[in-house]
Amino acid sequence: MPDTKPLRRDARDNAARLRAAALEIFLAKGLGAPLEEVARAAGVSIGTLYNRFGTREALIDAVIPDVAGARLKALGADVLARPTVRERLEAFVHGMIELQSRDPALNDAILRRYPDAVALLGICEHSTALGNDLVREAHREGVLSPDFTEDDLQALVWLAGIASREPHAPKGWQQTIERALAAAWT
């Protein structure tokens, strides 16, 4: 099934405006933002949003994987450009903290808050895999303590994720997380 039956022009336009509005609002407020707000921003009724996308997850999958993919790809490139494993791992953790702090949508994505957004989930798996690769590489080179596992890296990223979501975060929690990694070098 290559392409589905084409939409009527008005429907197509509305879908485009919904996507644009959803992108903006999701990035600003997270993937849990009220859909009524998205519809309003698109100048369209809430019914239209549901007609076109059916579920929140479908709308998420229609707009977020692109951005998330781009950002994660950029992070991946940045990470892999570092000369040493240690620098790569540090850049990875630092970048994941940064990414999740910068906008709520990436945060929700990385925390997998909407596991039914299948496309998005797939994108996120890549960066998880990159992290795990780095841990294995570091182990192979003997620079990272064997006590520090792939799960530990994921826990680090997860902690950063939930922390960046909190409104009343104390100063310097990022340092706490980076210190936990720092403690794991041999």
Added chain:
Amino acid sequence: MPDTKPLRRDARDNAARLRAAALEIFLAKGLGAPLEEVARAAGVSIGTLYNRFGTREALIDAVIPDVAGARLKALGADVLARPTVRERLEAFVHGMIELQSRDPALNDAILRRYPDAVALLGICEHSTALGNDLVREAHREGVLSPDFTEDDLQALVWLAGIASREPHAPKGWQQTIERALAAAWT
């Protein structure tokens, strides 16, 4: 104003049952639990709850400071019984993680989610002060890096707090936090 006008017997009984219900439900579900549920558990209408306590914060202050105080006092005693500063600090962090994981009410309390519950707030200040004392003592003895400040300790406790609240926590995040402390010894 030593004692306010005594309540009618029925009112006093209802207040007692509300307190009992509130204690149980707050401990189980956190300080944000629906008050309708508390009223129902007390076999009383929601109106009665509001008549007696007026606000959620007043109800919290009527039941939680006791428990919180007892637990924090126990933790304090346990901590101070340790022979070295290092052990004391470790016990403190470990204990605070434990406390916050065990029940949601202590978690909300320590995270200061209801800053208008004045009595509870006061109780919590004690444990914050204890933590800060330990950090200063450790600095004085030179066993803790000066880079690790009182704020860092609070960040540690705060991280543990928000993490223990999350439903889909990855295994071993506690270890991450304890490692961040471990990295700070000189």
Added chain:
DNA sequence: CTGTATCTTGAGTGGTGCCTCAAGATCGAC
């Protein structure tokens, strides 16, 4: 231009939870 398949609309339903207040029930001093 017309007819119909497609699309949009938005009030409505339902769920959660906070908080109020007029009407009625109960206590207990006298």
Added chain:
DNA sequence: GTCGATCTTGAGGCACCACTCAAGATACAG
């Protein structure tokens, strides 16, 4: 036992949000 002060009740108002569907509007093939 009476009666007023005290207390309880719970429906109802509010705000928020998800999701639906019958009625009406629109695009576009012919």
